[in-house]
Amino acid sequence: MSPRTSKQNEEIREEKTALIMDTALMHFANEGYYATTIDHIAKYAGISKGLMYNYFDSKEELLKAIIQKSITEVMNYFDIDRDGYLSEQEFEFFVRKINVMLKEKRSFWRLLFQLLMQNEVREQFLKSFVGTDSLEHSGNIPGLKLPASRIMRIITDYFIRKKGVMGENYDPFLELKMFLITLKGYAVTSIYADVAEDENNERAINRIIELYK
Secondary structure: OOOOOHHHHHHHHHHHHHHHHHHHHHHHHHHOOOOOOHHHHHHHHOOOHHHHHHHOOOHHHHHHHHHHHHHHHHHOOOOOOOOOOOOHHHHHHHHHHHHHHHHHOHHHHHHHHHHHOOHHHHHHHHHHOOEOOOOEOOOOOOOOOOOHHHHHHHHHHHHHHOHHHHOOOOOHHHHHHHHHHHHHHHHHHHHOOOHHHHHHHHHHHHHHHHHHO
16 A cells, blocks of 8 residues: 555645544534533544644644634635725625625534633634724734734725715714624524525625625
8 A cells, every 4th residue: 555645644634633623613612612621522523632632732722723714714705805905895795705604604603603602712712813892903813814903904994984985974983893793793693593594684684785885
């Protein structure tokens, strides 16, 4: 039997990494982050504890990887031409892409939202990406095509530009906060909805775009 190629080894590593992260997400969400041990994850992933440490140094690193993966998956559809300017068309594309991802991966997002409801995990999420109250962040996320700080600056600039059209009474920072609150509320509603409700959800996402585009 011939030895595996480097490509085959990489594919195996990616499969094992995905298996570990999926198993960890399920147990973190259902049984609690603190209650779930590395031994527990290894057992249900069907691998040895020693092999687990070849992929992740700690449970904390595994949690960060799950959070980073979810953020990256969403935010890499933001400002797709990477010019630092969010057009109305790019804004709509981003919102619609989120809607598609929520529908196609409901189980994943349900588990992630359950996980983020745990206080200690929510704190890690905010450290990994952005403080939603201050809209500030100084670091980067591995795999993210745009630094998190730049993403927040771009979307803030998008709402500031709208002031010239909407008039002096328009508060871009309030509108941005309302957009984020609305989008988060829609996401939670969407992932717990039945497939039969998707048509109504589509009307809701159209309304969100109409309000904030």
